Amino acid sequence: MPHADLDQATIDALAIELRELLGADAVSDEPQALDRASIDGSHLSPVIAEQLPLGRAQLVCYPATAEDIAATVGAAVRHGVPITPRGKGTANYGQTLPMAGGLVVDTSRARKILEVGDGWLRAEAGATMIAIEQAAIRSGQQVLQYPSTAQSTVGGFVSGGSGGTGSIAHGMIHTGFVTALDVVHAVPDATLIHVEGEATEPYLHRYGTVGVIATVTVRLEPLQEWRAFFASFDDFHDLLSVIRAFPELEPTPRLVSGDLPTLAEALPADPAIFPGRASLRAILDADSVAAATALVEAAGGRVDDVREGAQACIKLSMTSYNHPIEWLQKAYPNTYFHVEVWGDAIIDRIDELHEVYDGGMLHIEAQQGRPIGMLAGVYHGADEVYAGLPKIEALGVGWHNPHQWYVDYEPAATIAFAAETDPQGLMNPGKLVAPGTFQTGSQM
Missing domain, CATH: 3.30.465.10 (Uridine Diphospho-n-acetylenolpyruvylglucosamine Reductase; domain 3)
Known part of the structure; x- marks a missing residue:
């Protein structure tokens, strides 16, 4: 790691200054507060979970304004203390873990x-x-x-x-x-x-x-006037046959998600999600509901519910992207992992894709140009996860390995920029590594 946990005298000195800047109730070194500030969604990755803990905060503070955030960062730098910024801690897979100890800056009170x-x-x-x-x-x-x-x-x-x-x-x-x-x-x-x-x-x-x-x-x-749209199919292949057409609806949908029955059944109980049926859920403009209904019915599916209101749509959003995998893990603890995948081949070669991993199941998201998805499989160890990646790529499927905590978007440029903005290397240490250090993903 770039930094070892600092001696207590340095942390105590920073705590004194931060309490003067922010107020006594905005700084904590209580064990429970430090524990809360030192976890995120890493448990969703069995690969990372096997390596936890990856770090623990020595101090946490809660600046209440943007200006307080700036004052906090300046104080930490003057004391040479590593800084890990944090929001609600919902980040997946170690992004907000204080790998070098030091200070966690919880920004959730600066919420105006x-x-x-x-x-x-x-x-x-x-x-x-x-x-x-x-x-x-x-x-x-x-x-x-x-x-x-x-x-x-x-x-x-x-x-x-x-x-x-x-x-x-x-x-x-x-x-x-x-x-x-x-x-x-x-x-x-x-x-x-x-x-x-x-x-x-x-x-x-x-x-x-x-x-x-x-x-x-x-x-x-x-x-726009949005609707939460629920449909289902006897067979996941029938769902896939219409998923590419949904982004072409006018006005453009806000979200389109699809799951096999096992994934759908792991979601929170809902009268419009039926056991044994593949589930398609979408947030549609009210003016496109009729066209979406026609698509579903032409593929042999049925529309199970259409709901009005922002609350219904936001609730449906919670069943998209990584969330079905999270619900699957809650339903079957210590069983599943996932890999992010994309491209037309996740539809065209779905049966082969499912065979890459034991218990393979695809959660799919419709997008303009290329669908994306989360391929779930039964976890048998990190080596098997990585062994499956070239098999996925051989199918013409793009992939991204989510079981890591480092910046993998333009890492070389990020490292160069950080040398200017963070000359002491104090910002979220452990998250910048040279390109090629880990398997990240294919460029399909």
Whole structure:
């Protein structure tokens, strides 16, 4: 690791300064607080779970404003203490684990919606995506996208996420979702640095290794009338036969997810998800429900329910992307793992893809251009997980290995940028490694 846990005198000195800056109740070294600040979604990966613990905070603080975040980072740098930024801790697979000990900066109290304008919203990093969506709705607008865990913070989403509900129309977070940031570099006199447009991109999906995000400005669009749409099929192949047509509906759907019966049955109980049937769930504009119904029925499926309201749609979002795997693991503890996959071959060669791993099951998400998915399998050890990756690639399927905690999006550029913004190497240590150190994914 880049840093060993610091001696207690250094931590105590930083704690004194932070209590003066933030208030006594905003800094803690209580064991329970340190434990809470030292876990994330790593347990979802059996590969990583076997290596836990990967680090434990020595101090945690809760700045309440963007300015407090900057003051906190400056203090930590002056004491030479590693800094791990954190939102709600919903990040998958070690992104927020304090691998070098030191200070965890929990940004969840800095949660103000600062301003809502025509086509944009600015919020502090700790504001939740559901709060941002609700603020946008009150102004007659909506966010372009939000993660499947809608209670995630906006800072955590843009620091660790890639896309989510809304990505069919708008792509990933690097394609215009973020218009401006206030960020904090790891320097002794840290202040808020404002960046806009393309200058925001080096900070996105970098896990806070090049700076702590303090405020985020996101694009908004006119509010649509959404429906939560539930359909089912006797056979998963029938579901797959229509999944590529759904992104072509007009207006474009916000989300389209599909699962085999075993995956669907592991989801939270819902009267519109039927045992023994493949489940298709979508968030559709009200004007496209009739066309979606025709697609489903032409493929031999049936529409089981159509629900109105933002609450129904957000609840449906919680059954998308990684969440079906999480629910599967809850239903069958210590059994399953997953690999992220994409490309037309996940549909065209689905039977071969399922054969790669024991108990193989695909959760699929419709996207413009190429579907994506989560391939679940029974876990028999890390070696078998990795042995399956070239088999997946041989099928013409793109893949990404989620069982790691390092920045694998433009890692060389990130390392070079971090040398400028974090000269002491204090920002989220352990998350930057040279390209090629681990298996990350194919470029299909």
